[in-house]
Amino acid sequence: MKILGILVILYAIFFVVIAVVKPGVVWNSQKTERLKKVLGERGAGIFFYIWALLILALGIWLFTQ
Numbered sequence: 001m002k003i004l005g006i007l008v009i010l011y012a013i014f015f016v017v018i019a020v021v022k023p024g025v026v027w028n029s030q031k032t033e034r035l036k037k038v039l040g041e042r043g044a045g046i047f048f049y050i051w052a053l054l055i056l057a058l059g060i061w062l063f064t065q
Contacts, residue, residue, distance in 0.1 A: 001062050001063070001065045002062075002063055004062050005059050005060065005061075005062035005063025005064070005065070006059070006063065007059075008055060008056075008058055008059030008062055009056060009059035009060065009063065010059075011055055011059070012052045012053075012055040012056035012059055013052075015048050015049075015051055015052035015055065016048075016049070016052045018048055019045050019048035019049050019052065022045075032044065035047065
């Protein structure tokens with residue numbers, strides 16, 4: 001479970017990087033464009049932060065099991 005927890009934590013870090021750096025490949029994809037259309041630019045960034053926080057909590061929980 002520790003390895004899975006570490007992988008999930010790395011996945012959460014990936015979402016934080018997306019929210020901060022906003023790489024063109026991800027930030028301008030069709031799915032993200034639809035998300036930005038519904039939530040706005042700032043809302044989409046907040047969505048990525050919240051999603052990263054939830055995934056991080058799951059990763060920490062898996063790591064401690």
